[in-house]
Each structure stands twice: as structure tokens, then as C-alpha cells.
Amino acid sequence: MMQRTGRYLGLMPIGVLLIVFLGLPIIAILRFSLQDAKGGFTLTNFRTAMTGVYLDGILLSINLSLLSALISVVVGLLFAFGVARSRIKLLKNLVSTAAGVFANTGGVPLAFMFIASLGTYGMLTVWLRQVGIDVYGGDWTLYSFSGLLIVYLYFQVPLMILVSLPMIEGIKVEWREASQTLGSSSGYFLRRVIVPVLAPQVLATYLLLFTNSFAAYATAAALTSGSIALVPVQIASLIASNVQVDGANIAMALGVCMVAIVAIAMSIYISLERKVAKWRS
Amino acid sequence: MKSLLSKSLIALTLLTGILFFFLPIYASTIFALESRDGGYTLDPIRRAFENEEITQSLLLSLRISGFAVLLTLVVLVPAVYWVHVVTPSLRKSLEFACLLPLVIPPIVQGVGFLYSMPSFVKSTPYSLVFAYAVLALPFTYRALDAAFASIDIKTLVEASQTLGSGLWRLIFRIIIPNIKTGLFASIFLILALVLGEFAYASLLLWDTFPTVLAVAGMSDASVAVALSILSLVGVWLILNAISTLNRSHRGQLTMGVR
Numbered sequence: 249m250m251q252r253t254g255r256y257l258g259l260m261p262i263g264v265l266l267i268v269f270l271g272l273p274i275i276a277i278l279r280f281s282l283q284d285a286k287g288g289f290t291l292t293n294f295r296t297a298m299t300g301v302y303l304d305g306i307l308l309s310i311n312l313s314l315l316s317a318l319i320s321v322v323v324g325l326l327f328a329f330g331v332a333r334s335r336i337k338l339l340k341n342l343v344s345t346a347a348g349v350f351a352n353t354g355g356v357p358l359a360f361m362f363i364a365s366l367g368t369y370g371m372l373t374v375w376l377r378q379v380g381i382d383v384y385g386g387d388w389t390l391y392s393f394s395g396l397l398i399v400y401l402y403f404q405v406p407l408m409i410l411v412s413l414p415m416i417e418g419i420k421v422e423w424r425e426a427s428q429t430l431g432s433s434s435g436y437f438l439r440r441v442i443v444p445v446l447a448p449q450v451l452a453t454y455l456l457l458f459t460n461s462f463a464a465y466a467t468a469a470a471l472t473s474g475s476i477a478l479v480p481v482q483i484a485s486l487i488a489s490n491v492q493v494d495g496a497n498i499a500m501a502l503g504v505c506m507v508a509i510v511a512i513a514m515s516i517y518i519s520l521e522r523k524v525a526k527w528r529s
Numbered sequence: 530m531k532s533l534l535s536k537s538l539i540a541l542t543l544l545t546g547i548l549f550f551f552l553p554i555y556a557s558t559i560f561a562l563e564s565r566d567g568g569y570t571l572d573p574i575r576r577a578f579e580n581e582e583i584t585q586s587l588l589l590s591l592r593i594s595g596f597a598v599l600l601t602l603v604v605l606v607p608a609v610y611w612v613h614v615v616t617p618s619l620r621k622s623l624e625f626a627c628l629l630p631l632v633i634p635p636i637v638q639g640v641g642f643l644y645s646m647p648s649f650v651k652s653t654p655y656s657l658v659f660a661y662a663v664l665a666l667p668f669t670y671r672a673l674d675a676a677f678a679s680i681d682i683k684t685l686v687e688a689s690q691t692l693g694s695g696l697w698r699l700i701f702r703i704i705i706p707n708i709k710t711g712l713f714a715s716i717f718l719i720l721a722l723v724l725g726e727f728a729y730a731s732l733l734l735w736d737t738f739p740t741v742l743a744v745a746g747m748s749d750a751s752v753a754v755a756l757s758i759l760s761l762v763g764v765w766l767i768l769n770a771i772s773t774l775n776r777s778h779r780g781q782l783t784m785g786v787r
Contacts, residue, residue, distance in 0.1 A: 354725065358787075362557075402553070480636040511632050
């Protein structure tokens, strides 16, 4: 018995931290999501979360994340290919440092930077107007779905570049030489070697980018002040306002839905990563 | 001919990239610092640092990150040491536990925190210390695990014990100097996270730097934008410090501040 506790001694502090400050909050969310305003058991919150404006919010969040991840994967991969193929080593280093930095940008400062640039009175908006391009001439605003998408690309594309640089460098020159020696064209090499090698890694990164955007809250909150009803924004406003008696319970149900979606994406991501790691070794 | 085409394509991509990433920085700097008469002034920055609310929030965020660093050192370093020296079979379990906060979006964690903590915990902004230590775990764990993995810690510990050094000597003379890069990376990671975290702080209604910044945006746009740029540059410098410390782990670093 003594031996058993001794085995876990060094892990106890972190265990306590995780149980109290991650475990208890998760249990609270699960419990409240299954309760009505009076504390009785119910599944209504999930039914509410899956209909009407809340369903729209979930779909909007999923759409934004799918789209921003897709654009970032395509653009980031092209960019990374261009940089990885260049012979200038300094360029590669600069790009990967810059990508590392921009990939971790976000939140309120990023939103304000874009408002000051592309907002109604932003500098870029003004400059573009001076050369005859009025970005606010049509229906477009920065505080819309596509505006938010542009802002998200500011951290999504660099993340893709960051992850795909080592991925592309993993393609050995010898493979190309070998396939050329065996008489294959570069198109064949691309289809039969590069695509099968990169596909699982690219798919894994796609899921990573999806989660990255799906879980984001601060940027959207600061940019649109709640006018784009993504799930995290809806959760926050349900908690902040006391308009609905069961508002908090619905927010918890939405939270459970978010966790479920992230968990699915992450578990596919992990199994893909495992496959890649096994295959590499 | 083909190489010229591909070269100009690469140049074009790079140019677009530079425009997309640097134009907003440039434009917003001009936005913040342009005065009414068309010249430039550092007045918004002066106004920001004269604003009591802003300086107080910045100090609060710095204090919270200091305590979060202490908590992480006390709780996580022994745990990572433990799975590297005493029970290597538990290393995978520790990794899994430390990566868990990534699966729960910060806004959801924040709501759970709000509805599960007793009021004496929630009544002080320093309760955020615990929340942020947990939120940073996936990143601090990786940094520390990499540091421990890069040295043969078990042999070092056995050697120092054979030579008769005590526990304190072991900690301060053997372990800490050998995992220094991991420690510094963790400190910077926590600092960057705390200076940007918005979801928890806004749900719990605490005036940390990001929440005060968000409110400042409504009253004084140039101050808010100037501070945003300063904080972005600050975080970029911190991140650069991390990637110089941990070259091999640059690719893994992403933070939960969005």
C-alpha cells in the first residue's frame, strides 16, 4: 500500500491542480447542461442547442473553421513549397521565425490592428479610397463573416507554414532521384510519391487548423462585439445576460457540443499523427 | 525559362505574404500615431501609460503571470522529473493529462470555472493564476518534457547521489541548471499567454490587460490601437526568445489566446 502511494508521489500536486481546476469545471458543465433552471434532470438544453439560432451558431462556427482551415492549407502549402525550394537559407529561417510569431498572434490586439487598418475609418480603407477603391462601397464590412475570415487567416496561414516547412523538408532528394532513375516523370512522382506522403500530414494539419479556429473566442468578440454569433460568442452572451432563466444551462450544453466537436477532430488528428510517426521510423 | 517563371512566382507569393502580414501593422501604426494636423506624435502611448486603469491592469496581469510561473514550477517540474526518473511508465499518462486543456476551448473552461468554484476563490483576480497555469499546461509540459528528454537525467541524479549530495544540492546544482532552457521557455510561454488571455478574464469580469484593452477601444481608439501594437510586438519578442531557446520545438508552439 505504501509502495503504491509512493509511486505517484511526484504526480500528486499536478493531479490535484488538474482535478480541481479542470476536472471540477468539466463536471459542472456536464451537470448543468443536463439540468433545467430549477435543477431537475432534462435533455431540453441539448434540444435547444441543436435548433434555431444556436444551431445556426454551431454551423457558422463550423463553416468559418472549415473555410479558414481550407484556405490556409492551400495558401500555406504553396508558400512553404516556394520557400523550401529556394536556395537562400536566410529566407527559410526568416519565414519560419515570422510564421512562428504570427501563428501565435490573436485576440484583442489583432482585432484592433485590423479595425485600424480595414475598419470603416481604417488607414488602408482611407488609402484605398484615395486611389479609387472603396472597400465599403458595396455590402462588405470588416465586421462580417468574410471580414472575420480574413482576420483569422492572419494566424491560420502562418500556422500552416510553420507545420508544413518541416513536412516538405522531409521529402528526400533521393526519392526524386530514385524515381527519375527508374524513369518516372515529375508528374508521376508528384502523384505517386509526394501526394501519398503528404496527404495524411496535410489532413492532420487541416484538423489542427480547424480546431484552432473553432475554439477561438477573443478575436471574434473584440472584432464584431458579438454581432457574428459564433458558438463561443453565444456562450459568453448567455452567461453574461440574465434574460433567460435557463440561459446558463443552454450555454453549458453548447459548451459540451463544442468539446465534442473538438474532441472528434483532435482524436482523428492524433491517430493520423501516430500513423505518420510510425511510418517515419 | 521555367526556372524564371517559378522564381517570379515565388517572388510574387512572398510579396503578397509580406503585404498581407506587414501592411496591417504599418497601417495601424500610422492610425495610432497620426495627429490631427497630419504629423506624427507619441502622445497616445503617453496617454496610455498615464491612464491609471491601464497601468493597473498591466501590473495585475504581470503579477498573475508571475504567480502562474511559480505554481507551474512547483507543480509541473516535479511531475516531469518524476516520470523521467522514478516512473517512466507513467510518462504517457502525464502527457495525456497535460494535453487535455487543449480539448476544452478556453471559453468553455471559463464557464465551468465560474460555475464550479466556491465564491472565496472567485472573489479574487488571483484565482486566474490556477486557471492560467492549467491553460498553459500543454505548452509548458512540452517545453519541460523536451528539456528533461535532452539530458540523461537519471544518470546525473544517480551520480550526484553516489557522490553524496543532498536533495537541495540535487535540485539547485544538478536539475535546474540542466533544464534551464525548458524553464525559461515555460516562463515566457506563461507570460505571453497571460498577457493575451481574454475568455476567462472577461467571463469572470476581472480587469486584466486584455479586458481593459478591449474596453479602451470604445473610448480612445488611438490609445487602444497603440497599445495593441505594443502588446503584439511584446508578445512577438517573447515568442522569438522562446524559439531561440528551443529551436527544435518551434513548430509545436501554439497558444490559446485567440
